[in-house]
Every structure is written in structure tokens, then in C-alpha cells.
Amino acid sequence: MKKLLTILVALTLAMTLLVPALAQGTTELTFLRIGNDEAERAYWQWAIEAFQKENPDIVIQYDEAAIGEPMDTKLNTLFASGAGPDLIGHGILSVAQRVNLGHYQPIDDLFATWEGKDDIMPSVLANGTYEGKVYGLAYSVTPYVFAYRIDLLEEAGIAVPTTWEELAAAARALTQKDENGAVTFSGFCYPQTGGNLVELDVFVYGNGGAYLSEDSQPVFEGNEQIAGALAFLKDLLPDVNMIYSNNEVNPFVAGKAAMTLINNAALTTMINNPEYEGKVGMALPPNNGTMASFCGCNMLFIGRDCENPEAAFKFINFALGTDSALKRAEMVKIPVTRKSLAEQYETMDPWNAARVACVEYGTGMPRVTWSTGFQQVRNALSQSVLFGDVDISIEDALQQAQKDIEFRMEQ
Amino acid sequence: MYNDRKQSAIRPDDRAFRWVQRVFMLLMALLMAGPLVMMITVSLQTMPEIYAAEFTLLPKDPQWGNYTAAMNNGNWPLYFKNSAIVSAITLVASLFINAMAGYVFARIQFRFRQALFMVVLIGMMIPPQVTLIPVFTMLRSFTLFGGRTGLVNTYWGLVLPYIAGSFGVFLCRQYYLTFPVELDDAARMDGCSRFQAFRHIYLPLSGPVFASLAVLKFAGTWNEYTWPLVVTSGERLKTVQLALTAFRNEGEIFWNQLMAATLVVEIPIYIVFLFAQKHFVKGLLMGSVKA
């Protein structure tokens, strides 16, 4: 027993010591990206290889973690122990909180010398700015688009809806139900639960509303635009909706819905599926007076514990350069973030114009330190009003939301 | 094993009771087997078939290709190797250490024994989320072995936190408590130290409880997800549970490949359980019965 133990111990020790030693003079950078989809991974692996060829003295260790628990757990543990990654790919939600905690380094100096500083779209740049300083540069925007089945709308002779009334009419016309009244094919599907119910945001913004006041305070209580959006959905959804969570497959992608709001990236598999060729259309979401959508943004940040920010920025520069950006748009089908490439991007794919529109009119998560609390409260609001088993009036729900968010904002 | 074929089967009460048992067992068996069958079925279906409205018990056209596709998604031989190494080392190291501790609590009287054992038991009640950050920070600071990042992203980083197991100590203690005290007395008369008594008497007789502990520890480490997620980066040390997340991302879950991969990942554990079943029963027997 002991002998076996000793042998095993020796073996393992030997194995761990076989970790390749760093050659003299190379800089090693760690890069942690949020999201674990294949297309993006392929792109980043290409980018890192190409970059390392041009810069043989820099080595990049790539790692990724799925959105939500894996990324949060990993990133926060790393930062809490002083081992934060050098390069971080993360979203808008993280900006305010992490800047406050000092996780991200401000990159104003490096940004000022960047060749693309005037080329980056202003709205996109704003996402990575907090309290006047630049922290993150966007490599991808994730707009939510209004997706519809071209073939089904044509068959029913319905034009692509652009207003709420048109949406309601179209959805009701395209919904199919069985003898018990349960929806078997959804005209318009909207998630009941999920990690981040931004679908509600699309309707709120489309109604000209906002969650925050001018001075970044939450304004749920008595908010007429939010109430209006909720009322519209509350009236429509029971007639046309199928239950799903936006963490899982959208019924539209599974071929069970005619229209939906969906993350642009989530449509990729469906578009590549020969069965749905020519049947998937995208547009700006139908609205009630204000053109709007939700548009998330993933940015590259330099971590607090990075000892070589110049090297890190070199990689950022490469990854956001025009060649890389175009290659990315091609591989991942995600809109570009540089103004100069917008035209070229639109020619690459017939639906890119719609995607770009969603980016242009899209708003992201609020950049406040209590953004995760906001996410929870907004999710609860959507669920309790639209799917709750207890019938609650919209004003009461908004009041409750206000109370909840204020509690969460407390120190 | 208690065999009741001895008594006559004439009693009608017993006959009826037997039938109740059979029905009960049938229901339980269906309940247990159902998900497993569905898992296998789904792993052999195409995605449209999975989304279809009808219920199909067996796949229409078994897609064995799902398994190859799943195994081609990533460097699975590496992941299996990593999981195997980590699980094996953990179990070997923890077995001896925990057994020894169990023996101490069972057989040696010393001050604070009761209190210390209570503390050890409390250790079983702590959720991993609580220990993540302090343990990670500590491992990182062991720069002697790993350079700048200490033991992070090393095999030892994956193994060390799992070696001390309160459950293992608890089980071994109960097991050793069933040994006759005369053994220790005899050993002492022969001039053996406590350690020698442990090594020469208790250890050789620990087969059953070791089998149980080994199986539980191996399975536990093989099935761990959170800690490997935090302490490893990239491909080099990826374990099988981490690799399973590849089939699930934003907006799409590839159920068929996920089920296929899950089966492949768990089959080694099923095999281990199967082989150890015999010893399992004997080992847990001693561990849980007597005080």
C-alpha cells in the first residue's frame, strides 16, 4: 500500500513539474472570455494564433466560461485571490460593478493612441465607458432581433409587423391550438423565465420608456410606459405563447413558433440549417412609437492584475483591427463595431441591415453598480405580471418592484 | 444473506405480501430505469425527432454517429486521463489518511476527542461555495511548488482540497468501533505502539470499508464540477464534467450529443460501482450499524 502510494506521489510530482517552463523573455497573458459557443471559440483561436505569429514574444492562454454561474464563479474567485486574468471578455452588466471594485484597468492612455479610436461606433464606445473613463472596447454586439418565418407570413398574406397592433394581429392569426385550447404552434413566443429577460426591455423601450431616471435611479413605481408594455403583453401572450425559458431553446428555433424576439447569435444554427433556408427573416422589433431593441455588448477589458497592459492592448488592437473584425463578422455573423466597416458589413449578408438597425437603436443593460439586482427585479416583474398564478395588478407589481430594487440597492 | 426459502410458503398472508412486494419493486424498477432508457433513446435521435410532438420510446433511426460527434467535440482522451488521474490520486491519498484518523477516534482515548470529532462532523455540513475563495487564495500562495500561480492549474490543485473527508473519517470510525477491544489489548501486551496496531491489525482487515470509501471517493471526485471549473484554465487539465458543458450554450442545447457524452462519462463510474457492489454492502454494514 505504502509503496504504491509513494510511486503515485512521485509520478504525479514528476507530471506537474513537466509543465512547460516559460522561455526567457516571453510575456504570458491570460485571457478569459464569457460564453462557450463554438463559432466564437473558433474565431478567438484563429485570432490568437495569428497574433502570436506576428508577436512571437507574447503567449496568450485562452480560456472561456459559459454565461452566468461558470463565468461569475471563476472570474470572481480569481479576482478575490489577486489572480485576475490579464484580458477579460465580458458584457455591459459587469462594467459599473467591476470598475467600482477596481477589477478593470482604465485604458484612456492606450485608447488615445489607438488607430481605431475615431472609428468605433459612439454608442458602442459608450458601453465601455464609465464615469468618464474608457475601460472596455467592444468586440461584439449582441442585438436582439425580431425574427419571423417568411414562409408562414407569406402563406397567411400578412406583412411583417412594425407596430404593436400589427404584431398582435399577426400573432393571433398564426397561432394554432389543439382541442383543449393549448397552443401547439405559437404566433409569437416570449420567455417565462430565464437568466436575463431582456425581451421585456425591448417592449418597454419600444414604448418610449426607461427603467432609470436621469440620475440613474430606478423608476418602476408609477411608470406608465412600463405599465403600458406589461399591459400589452399581458393581453396578448395567453392567446399566442408557448412556455419556455430563454436559457433553453427558443420554440422559434425548434420550428414551433412564427415570430419571436431572439438573440442574434442564437439564430445562427437555425440559419445554417438547410431545412430553414430562406425561411428566416429578421427585422427591427415592432414598437409602439419608439424604434428600439435590446443590444448587449461584449468588450475586452484589461484586468487589474495585469502586469503588462501594453502587451495586452497590443492584442486588443489586433483583435479589433479591421481585418480581424471582418473575419469575425464572417465567421460569427455578428455586426461590426466600426463605422468604416458598416457598409461593407451590410453587403456581406442580406439580413445584416436589420442586424445593424437593431444595434443602432439598441440599448443595453444599465451601467449601474446594482445592475445584477436590477436584473433580478426586472425578471421577477415580468414573471409575476405575465405568468404569475396569483393575479396581481400592474401598479401593485410595479410598486413591489420599486420596493425590491430599493432594498437591493441598500448597502 | 438471510434466505427465507426455509419456511413453508403456505401462509396466504405471505403470498399476498409477496405480490405487493413484486408490484412495488416493479414500480420502483420502472421509475429508476425510465430516465436511463430515455437518456439512451435521446442520445440516438436527431434533434428534429427530439422536438417532434409524438412520444417515441425507441429511436426511429439510431444515430450512432451522435456518439462519435460528441467525442470529437474536444480532446476527450485528455479529459478522461485528467479525471482518472485526479480521482485515483485523491482516493489513494485520502483512504489511508482518513482511515488512520477514523481509527484514532474509535480506539484511542485522549483529551478533547469528543469535541474534536464534533468539529470534524460539522465539516460535512459546509457547502462548497463557502470554501471556494479561501481555498483558492491559499492554493495560489503555495508558490514553492508551482511558480507564480502556486498550485492553481495543477493536478495537486485539483486533488488537495478533497483529501480530507469528514464522511470518510466518520465511516471508518464506525467500522473500527465494531472490532473487539481485545485486539488492542493483545497488541499492547505484545509491545506494539498504537500505530503498529493500526498498521498490522486494523489496516489489513479494512477491505470492506476501503472498498466502499474508494468507490464513493472515486465517484465523488469524478463527478465534481465547481472546483475544477475554478482551479483550472484552458484545455490542459480539463476534466470530463467540465467538458460536458460544451454541449450547452446560449440558446441551444444539443440534447442528443449531451446525453451521449454524459453516458460515456458516467459509464466508468457505473462499472466501478458494479464491481464493488459486493464489498460495498459489507463495508457500509460495519460503518453505519454500531455506535
Add this chain to the structure above:
Amino acid sequence: MQPARYRAQDTRAAWLMLSPFLVFFVLFIAYPMVMSLYYSFTDYNLNTANFVGVRNYVRLTRDPVFGMAFQNTCVYALISVSMLFVLGFLTAAVLNRSFRGVAGLRMLMLYPYATSMTAVSMIFLMLFDVNSGVLNKILRGIGAQPSNWLFDPGLALYCLIFVNVWKNIGYCMLIYLSGMQTIDPALYEAATVDGAGEGARLIHITLPMLRPVALFVLITTMVDAFKTFEQVQIMTRGDPLYTTTTIVHQIYQQGFSDFRMGYASAMAVVLLVVVMAFSAVGLRSNPSHV
């Protein structure tokens, strides 16, 4: 009572032999727990930690989400443990004999326990799916009303409880089985001679002899139930409307998502106290066990 001259030798031996275990225990279990206790009195946000007294604990009493998590966890634990207690015993009783295929049946009961909670959660997520899940497909097939399962606020928690019971029955059965092996067959023989049927033998002999085993099952399943997290995170993330969030899920949520690690630590301390309290109650009923 040990003679005095053995005491010193014994004590030395004891501490020496305990030391390897204690080193790991202190480093990886005791130290984090103490740190957690310390953090619970601070506003630790993964960056800085300032002492704030009992503010976190006071906040716990005012937090409606924590209240729900606490309630859910207790319900979850209570029902899981009762069901496992009973079903584990029943299956062990039935499988406590040798007939062809008993090993296979035992393995069938046991494989869920051998599977990781992550895998089990994914499997049931698939089965419970409202639109394309097997359960609803079957219900529709026989003309019944499909259920919303994990999306139904009144049902979701019970679905999770079911999964927990499903996964752990094998473990309980195993422990009970091993306990049953120690019961002297002579007792059964005597009872049979006296005219006791199988059922009577089960109730009057097997059950009482299994008290220590039952206690072990009770405590371990309860501690396990209170630590529920992975299942929630994968299957529901606490939805719908916080009806499936548990204490550990909130610890994760507050600590890693909202950066309130001090607050999360307070929750962890409360969890520990609650689990210890329940365990103490259980142990009190069988003092000889410890």
C-alpha cells in the same frame, strides 16, 4: 478507565496519527469556515472587508428572497428526507434476499446515485421540458393535460424534490441493506416458529434493529438536502419567482453575482447553525449512536 501511564503515550500517538488528516482538514475546511464567520461581520465584496457588526444578519431578517429560500430549503429537506427514509427502507426490505437478478435490481436502484448531480439535472431538465419533454409527450399521447412542470410556481419545487429522491434512493437502500445484514437470522427463525408472517417480522424485528442505521440515513440525507445548489442552478435558477431558490443558491447569488460576499457569509453561518440544530435533534433521539 485507562491507566495513567498509557495516557501520555496514547495522546501522543493520537495526535501524531491524526496530524495528516488535521493538516488537510484545517487548511481546506476549518480555515475557510472561520474566514466565512469573520466575513459575515464585514461588508466583504471580494475586494475590501470592513467590519460592520451584525448588519448582515439584520438584513437577512428583512430579505424576502432569503425568507423564501429558507422556507423552500426546509420544505425540500423535510420532504426529501421523509421519502428517502421510507422508500430506502422499503426497497432494502424487498431486495434483502437472494434471487436471480437481485444484484441487477440493486444496481438499477444505485446507478442514479453514481451519476453526477449535473448529469441527473440535465436528464430531468430534458424530461420535464414543457414542449418537447418526454413526460408531456406521454401525457398528450394519452389525451391528458400536459403540465408546466418546472414553470409552474406551485409544482417546480416538488419536481426538484422528486429528482433528489430519485437520485438518492439507492444510497439509502444500500445503507439499510448493510444494516439488515447484521441482524441475527436466529431472531427471524424464532419469530417464524412463533407464527409471525413476513410483514410482522419486518415491523417487529427489522425495523427496531435498524434504528442506528436509520439515524445515519436521516442525518446524511438531511445535510445533503440542505446543501442543494447545482440542481437549482441547472434546472430552474430559482425561478419561477423564487419558488425554487435555496439557501446555498442565494449564497452563490449574493456572493458571486452581486458581490456581497459578507452577506453571503452570514447566510452560510445561518445555514450551518440550522443544520447543526436539526442534527442535534436527530442525535438526541439516539444518544448512544454518537
